[in-house]
Amino acid sequence: MSDILIRGGRVLDPANGVDLARGSVRVRDGRVAAVGADLPAGGGRVIDAEGLLVCPGFVDLHSHLREPGFEYKETIASGTLAAARGGFTTVCAMPNTEPPLDSKAAVDFVLGRAAEEGVVRVLPIGCVTKNRAGKALAELAELAAAGCVGFSDDGSPVGDAAIMRRALEYAKIVDLPVIDHCEDPALAGGVMHEGWVSTRLGLRGIPAASEESAIARDLALASQTGAHVHIAHISTAGGVALVRAARAAGLRVSAEVTPHHLALDHETVMGPSIGSGRGPAAGSGQSLVYDTSAKMYPPLRRAEDVEACIAGLADGTIDAVATDHAPHAVQEKLCEFDAAAFGMVGLETAFGLGRRAVATGALSLERLIEALTIGPVRALHLDRRLPGLGTLTVGAAADLVLLDPEREWTVEEDALASKGKNTPLMGRTLRGRVVATLYGGEVVHELAEVAT
Amino acid sequence: MVRSRPAARPESAKAPDGAASLEAPQPGGAPVWQRRHVLDLDDFRLDEIEIVLETAKAMKEVLAREVARVPTLRGTTIVTLFYEASTRTRASFELAGKVLGADVINLTAAGSSIEKGESLIDTVRTLRAIGAHVLVLRHPMSGAPYLAAAEGDAQVVNAGDGWHAHPTQGLLDLYTLRAAIGPLAGKRIVIVGDVAHSRVARSDIWGLSRLGADVVVCGPPTLLPAELGSEHAAGLPPVAVETDLDRAVEDADAVMTLRLQQERMTAGLLPSLREYSHLYQVNEERMARARPGAPILHPGPMNEGVEISAAVAHGARSLVEEQVTNGVAVRMAVLYLLRRDQ
Numbered sequence: 001m002s003d004i005l006i007r008g009g010r011v012l013d014p015a016n017g018v019d020l021a022r023g024s025v026r027v028r029d030g031r032v033a034a035v036g037a038d039l040p041a042g043g044g045r046v047i048d049a050e051g052l053l054v055c056p057g058f059v060d061l062h063s064h065l066r067e068p069g070f071e072y073k074e075t076i077a078s079g080t081l082a083a084a085r086g087g088f089t090t091v092c093a094m095p096n097t098e099p100p101l102d103s104k105a106a107v108d109f110v111l112g113r114a115a116e117e118g119v120v121r122v123l124p125i126g127c128v129t130k131n132r133a134g135k136a137l138a139e140l141a142e143l144a145a146a147g148c149v150g151f152s153d154d155g156s157p158v159g160d161a162a163i164m165r166r167a168l169e170y171a172k173i174v175d176l177p178v179i180d181h182c183e184d185p186a187l188a189g190g191v192m193h194e195g196w197v198s199t200r201l202g203l204r205g206i207p208a209a210s211e212e213s214a215i216a217r218d219l220a221l222a223s224q225t226g227a228h229v230h231i232a233h234i235s236t237a238g239g240v241a242l243v244r245a246a247r248a249a250g251l252r253v254s255a256e257v258t259p260h261h262l263a264l265d266h267e268t269v270m271g272p273s274i275g276s277g278r279g280p281a282a283g284s285g286q287s288l289v290y291d292t293s294a295k296m297y298p299p300l301r302r303a304e305d306v307e308a309c310i311a312g313l314a315d316g317t318i319d320a321v322a323t324d325h326a327p328h329a330v331q332e333k334l335c336e337f338d339a340a341a342f343g344m345v346g347l348e349t350a351f352g353l354g355r356r357a358v359a360t361g362a363l364s365l366e367r368l369i370e371a372l373t374i375g376p377v378r379a380l381h382l383d384r385r386l387p388g389l390g391t392l393t394v395g396a397a398a399d400l401v402l403l404d405p406e407r408e409w410t411v412e413e414d415a416l417a418s419k420g421k422n423t424p425l426m427g428r429t430l431r432g433r434v435v436a437t438l439y440g441g442e443v444v445h446e447l448a449e450v451a452t
Numbered sequence: 453m454v455r456s457r458p459a460a461r462p463e464s465a466k467a468p469d470g471a472a473s474l475e476a477p478q479p480g481g482a483p484v485w486q487r488r489h490v491l492d493l494d495d496f497r498l499d500e501i502e503i504v505l506e507t508a509k510a511m512k513e514v515l516a517r518e519v520a521r522v523p524t525l526r527g528t529t530i531v532t533l534f535y536e537a538s539t540r541t542r543a544s545f546e547l548a549g550k551v552l553g554a555d556v557i558n559l560t561a562a563g564s565s566i567e568k569g570e571s572l573i574d575t576v577r578t579l580r581a582i583g584a585h586v587l588v589l590r591h592p593m594s595g596a597p598y599l600a601a602a603e604g605d606a607q608v609v610n611a612g613d614g615w616h617a618h619p620t621q622g623l624l625d626l627y628t629l630r631a632a633i634g635p636l637a638g639k640r641i642v643i644v645g646d647v648a649h650s651r652v653a654r655s656d657i658w659g660l661s662r663l664g665a666d667v668v669v670c671g672p673p674t675l676l677p678a679e680l681g682s683e684h685a686a687g688l689p690p691v692a693v694e695t696d697l698d699r700a701v702e703d704a705d706a707v708m709t710l711r712l713q714q715e716r717m718t719a720g721l722l723p724s725l726r727e728y729s730h731l732y733q734v735n736e737e738r739m740a741r742a743r744p745g746a747p748i749l750h751p752g753p754m755n756e757g758v759e760i761s762a763a764v765a766h767g768a769r770s771l772v773e774e775q776v777t778n779g780v781a782v783r784m785a786v787l788y789l790l791r792r793d794q
Contacts, residue, residue, distance in 0.1 A: 196685035199677035200494070202594035202616025202654060207678075267687075289602075290595030334603075335571060336593040338614070 009049025014370035015391035030441035057089025057399030062322035069098025082418035086347035089399035102127035144174035152179035168227035182214035237308030254379035256322035259353035292340035320376035327420020352430030398441035407433035492617035507785035525554035548783035622655030637664030645710030661689035670700035735761035
């Protein structure tokens with residue numbers, strides 16, 4: 001099987017505290033065989049990583065791969081290829097498919113498809129409630145036995161506190177977390193963050209309190225039950241503060257944030273310039289844009305919230321960067337803002353957007369890499385099932401990513417492997433490029449110039 | 453409750469972006485009107501507003517003629533595409549187009565391919581393909597006219613989109629107010645009612661602040677939009693916010709009332725019509741606090757006895773009928789300016 005030596009790069013393995021300015025990683029038979037300052041060539045392929053970062057493959061806790069049911073948006077094949085392009089070697093697939101992943105049969109289907117066509121590893125997340133309806137618990141133990149790594153009704157927050165309580169209690173049987181999209185359905189119902197931009201655009205807002213009150217409820221329930229709750233895609237300063245306090249109090253809570261909530265704010269909805277200020281000026285000849293590609297759930301929030309999310313990631317309040325990769329077909333975004341689907345594709349731009357957060361000076365590159373590798377693994381205890389995941393530990397699966405943190409590239413439709421082209425970053429230049437990705441020792445993505 | 457006062461007058465006469473050249477004419481005598489679409493007043497320069505209002509004055513003279521019909525827009529096809537019910541706006545655009553000699557086709561959502569699920573973009577493309585030059589669009593979703601403008605090559609006039617904008621209503625309100633009380637700079641103009649869900653209020657606020665008026669909005673907090681009047685709202689025009697109508701109308705130079713939709717009650721935004729009219733009805737008692745003779749506007753249709761008393765609605769201060777008449781002239785001006793150089 002494969003024998004690859006990656007040499008000359010900066011080897012960064014946060015889980016093991018490894019940071020070699022010029023190091024090598026040897027991959028043999030699909031596993032990490034050695035990590036060291038200067039390893040000899042062994043007869044196999046040698047990849048020159050001069051000037052690059054060599055890290056464990058990224059782990060995404062939150063992807064919508066859309067299969068089964070919405071293959072016109074994405075398939076497991078196209079979604080996992082997008083993952084590989086974005087440096088992800090493991091993606092957790094959200095269960096809002098059709099049928100939803102609320103049965104062993106549906107989970108088996110996803111895992112079967114992933115085995116046949118997946119470019120990288122797929123870990124399914126099961127539904128919390130049957131048919132994601134928020135009424136009756138799904139068979140969580142059977143879903144766990146089938147391979148689910150957590151439970152979520154993502155996109156349809158569990159509105160009933162009693163159901164959420166029972167889910168948290170019941171999930172303790174299999175010791176898996178309930179991943180909640182924290183939103184109070186009675187307060188939500190809008191299409192963007194409630195603030196001055198929603199006022200200017202005349203769009204129905206989703207107040208920050210919608211997320212904050214749901215997080216507060218979940219934290220109280222985590223305290224009540226002693227169960228593990230994982231807060232999906234946190235987006236508000238208030239939410240970050242609640243989670244920080246809960247962690248300090250010793251609750252079993254973990255949290256993730258999306259790359260877009262680390263880099264974009266609600267002004268993005270007004271136009272293509274990222275965080276530009278006040279919207280088009282009088283006489284500028286530039287009119288407002290209702291940019292449906294910036295319509296997200298949870299919505300892009302204020303610059304202060306972006307700062308708070310970065311600070312929360314930097315100080316460990318937030319464990320992981322998770323993409324909430326949400327591909328949609330063209331016609332689902334090329335329509336009135338109210339009618340447009342929520343979400344953006346995120347796998348292929350995650351590192352570039354995270355890199356923007358690093359550029360603010362409030363987040364270190366090392367911490368970003370940690371939050372893309374071992375952070376998510378620990379948050380959901382994925383290493384209980386897959387020892388060594390998210391690390392370069394000798395013997396672990398050889399999932400690696402080669403990154404050029406300084407390389408600039410332009411987001412273009414043709415450059416995206418995802419079927420979804422819905423991103424407010426289209427045409428924008430990002431700094432930070434995934435140069436190559438290895439999954440289980442096989443090169444699953446490489447830019448042309450890597451081939452040697 | 454005053455969340456913030458408007459900035460000092462010279463400041464409020466400026467665009468919220470602080471554009472310094474707002475009042476300067478275009479250099480080199482270049483035409484000041486270069487707009488292909490009229491979507492909102494937020495990006496209108498002062499000189500663009502002035503040219504509309506001046507042109508509307510000329511259009512009023514046309515309307516006063518015995519045979520109010522000129523051939524100016526002969527050969528222009530205007531389609532009014534209304535996804536929401538409307539009486540005065542649609543009729544006013546239709547009449548405006550016909551007086552100017554244009555062909556006007558009226559389409560409503562009911563009885564067209566829209567009912568069969570055709571997307572807005574496809575409808576716009578179809579109308580352009582059959583030769584529509586100007587599309588007058590009314591739509592329940594904010595931003596829809598921007599989509600129509602971006603995706604087709606017809607010229608688009610926003611005739612009201614969701615809660616967002618109703619620019620020709622804003623322009624006719626400016627015209628009507630100025631005709632009644634003169635220049636608006638420094639005038640205290642109070643907008644009362646359901647500001648949160650009002651496209652009329654938003655367009656009025658942009659237009660009034662561009663002309664230098666001191667805008668006060670008044671209503672229950674449940675009907676005021678997020679962060680309006682807040683110092684943090686960098687991209688909103690400066691306004692003062694007041695929840696007490698008696699205080700708001702104190703020394704007002706004009707009062708603009710907004711229609712209260714009955715559905716606000718069922719949505720739990722108000723306890724009752726009774727309490728609403730008790731707190732926020734514009735009536736003669738309250739108007740006594742305003743400046744003598746201060747006029748009252750209402751975009752219609754009115755709920756008499758709710759947001760406005762019948763006596764005020766039909767009293768000497770009421771400009772409601774002038775608004776309707778001026779609406780035709782202002783829409784003639786807009787259609788003329790859009791087509792003039794095409």
